[in-house]
Amino acid sequence: MPLAIEPLSKSAFEPFGEVIEIEGAETRLINEGFATRFHALARVNVSRGRGRPIVSLFRAIQRPMPIKITMLERHPLGSQAFFPLNPSEWLIVVAEGGDAPDLATLRCFRARGDQGVNYARGIWHYPVLILAPWQDFLVVDRDGKGNNLEEHTFAAGSEVELDIGPDDIQ
DSSP states (O other): OOBOEEEOOHHHHGGGEEEEOSTTOEEEEEGGGTEEEEEOOSOOOOOGGGOEEEEEEEEEEOOOSSOEEOEEEEOTTOOEEEEESSSOOEEEEEEOBSSSBOGGGOEEEEEOTTOEEEEOTTOEEOSOEESSSEEEEEEEEEESSSOOOEEEEOOTTOOEEBOOOGGGOO
């Protein structure tokens, strides 16, 4: 059965981390009144194992259709934030779990082009997944010693297809 796609919202995504968006954010007028700061939209958690925060750019390309989720990854030593730099919608696939993801909790969210996410430390997720031919993301995550990437490949026959139609592709 295909995995349904639901709209991204702060309440729905809360078990997995934070939604980064300006809606409802604390604002501060700065730069002599010529800019508005949308303050503290997410908490960067990278200090485990003496990690340090880094800012990177990712350029993603569209995966071939149909999209089948065959693995998930997680970052046990720090959070990982993605914010799109292009106004295209994109998808977020996450699951709860301990040493392995619990596929019964697998969810897919559709983010607007002005929404990002901050995966909490240790959250199982699929790598960046876009609907446009290409999309750039600002990424804030951890650098430092220690293994901060764990991948879990699903058992044969356990892959999950996303419920994406031709109208979903940008």
